[in-house]
Amino acid sequence: MSIDTVSSQRLREAMVDQLVADHEAKGLVMRPEVEAALRVVPRELYTPGVPLVEAYRSDSAVITKKRGDETVSSVSAPWLIAEMLDQAVDALDGGLAGRHVLEIGSGGYNASLLRELVGPSGSVTTVDIDPEVTERAVACLAAAGYSDVTVVCADAEQPVTSDRRFDLIIVTVGAWDVPPAWIAQLAEGGVLVAPVRTFGMTRSWALRRDGDRLVSSSDRLCGFVAMQGAGAHEVRYVDIAPGVHLRLDEGQQVDATSVGGLLALPREQAWAGASLPPRTVLADLDLWLAARLRDEVNEVVVLTAQQDAVDAGVVAPAWRFGTPAALHGGTFVYRSALRWSGDVFDVGACAHGPDAAVWAARMVAQMRAWVDAGEPSAVLSVLPAGTPDGDVPAGTVLDKRHSRMVLTFTPA
Ligand SMILES: C[S@@+](CC[C@H](N)C(=O)[O-])C[C@H]1O[C@@H](n2cnc3c(N)ncnc32)[C@H](O)[C@@H]1O
Structure with missing residues (x-):
């Protein structure tokens, strides 16, 4: 066996060990057959010209x-x-x-x-x-x-x-x-x-x-x-401060100049008052927030930010790659970074603008409602476009080009 083969095998085993540990940390269990396949396929043969160590990083494409x-x-x-x-x-x-x-x-x-x-x-x-x-x-x-x-x-x-x-x-x-x-x-x-x-x-x-x-x-x-x-489907970004952007869906209209100065206004922070364990899956909370806020606000948008802007304190999003946010009557509100207390954490919202306190409070009320409902998971139903309303399950309906998508939430 060549040295490369030995180090490829060693790196592959280490990558899979890391993946299994990461699954456990998230409360997931890797299927044994998936683990077995990952231990067999030589990933470096699909990444020619890339150093072995890079090919076997568990966390990056x-x-x-x-x-x-x-x-x-x-x-x-x-x-x-x-x-x-x-x-x-x-x-x-x-x-x-x-x-x-x-x-x-x-x-x-x-x-x-x-x-x-x-x-x-x-x-x-x-x-x-x-x-x-x-x-x-x-x-x-x-x-x-x-x-x-x-x-x-x-x-x-x-x-x-x-x-x-x-x-x-x-x-x-x-x-x-x-x-x-x-x-x-x-x-x-x-x-x-x-x-x-x-x-x-x-x-x-x-x-x-x-x-x-x-x-x-x-x-x-x-x-x-x-x-x-x-x-293909267009995604647009609007810059609202250096290194801070709003991600917009097709058809969404946001006036960049009116939101541009929002972050310079004082920040209002509110907390849900929850004590959540580390493995709580917040991906479902974000969909819940978007679905619940849609009927209350002008626009539900997604906040993204560069690390520099987060480090400089310009924004404090829950996840800098995509945090639910909303714009309403000149106020901007988003889900904020977690607040840890020992080994539990709380979820909160930051808002800027004339009604910052009101909208920060409204967003955390929705977070509280999600916790009180038993932290429900999102369920997506996809139906053909044109399905009559009467045949659509109760939930939040998103009309797309080919389908009607319905988001509902069921207790875990
Ligand atoms: C993330 S890569 C796929 C990774 C791959 N499955 C692997 O083994 O790692 C996404 C691919 O989707 C392809 N793609 C984009 N639009 C597509 C379309 N409409 N039909 C088929 N392939 C598409 C891109 O060319 C790109 O190679």
Whole structure:
């Protein structure tokens, strides 16, 4: 065995040990078959030219293609790949062995893990819109010895094959909507695992097909490069201070000059008065806040910030990559960084503007309501566009191009 092979194996074992520990810290359990696959597939063969240590970082993606400043392709971060594969195994009764899987967004690494999971009687097809990516995936898969993965170059907004149904479609690119082709290509009872943006916040949803609709069984916080092609969806950013931005959804209108000076106004801080344990999943709280505030405020937006702006105290968001925020009548309010007291924490809100105290109090009242309701998880239902209101389950409805999405919350 060469020194490189030995260090690759050693780094791979260390990466998986770290992933297992991170899962535990989040209150998750990694599926044994997912762990076994991660221990086998040589990730460095999908990241040529990248130092071994970088290839085996558990917490970061390896960027493989940029267009200007924008990342358009990457080998996804191992923690995220592992969590999405767990979601798939959990959602498919009996796991992945013998299943037929379509992966949307290629690279080769995840396809190899899927190949390990489905075994000899299953199949894996992977599709990417970019011929450079599919060519590289074919070469990397061959180098790693996975010659039985079908690689297709196409826009996955449209059906990849006309005559096949898959048990699992796993999407590894950020989507705003669920195109009809994804549902049509799923077997009845099949599962779609896809990063879908609702209220500007992306979660990986595991969704099971039931006729013409999908209903989720789990969601995980995540971030992905954006879909290209016919399903591309515009995301705009408005700068509100150096290094501080609002992320806007398609169709949202925010006047940059009127919000530009808001952060210079005094900050009002309010707390929910909760004592939450470290493993509380706040990704669901953020969706709850967006859904509850939508009917009360002019705009629900997402606050993002550079680390420098956070360090300088310009903003104190809960998560600098995407925190729910709202604009209403010249007041700006967002979920703030946690306040720890021993080994429990409280959640709070910061607000600036004429009605800062009122809106900080309203936002924490919604946080309190979430805690009092038993910290419910979000459930996403996806129905065809045009479904009459009477056939839509009770909840917060988001109308997209192809679908009506409904968010409901069920106690954990
Ligand atoms: C994060 S990468 C995929 C990572 C990969 N699954 C892995 O094994 O690490 C996302 C990919 O989605 C592709 N993509 C973007 N829009 C697409 C579309 N409409 N159809 C198919 N692929 C698309 C991009 O070209 C990019 O290569």
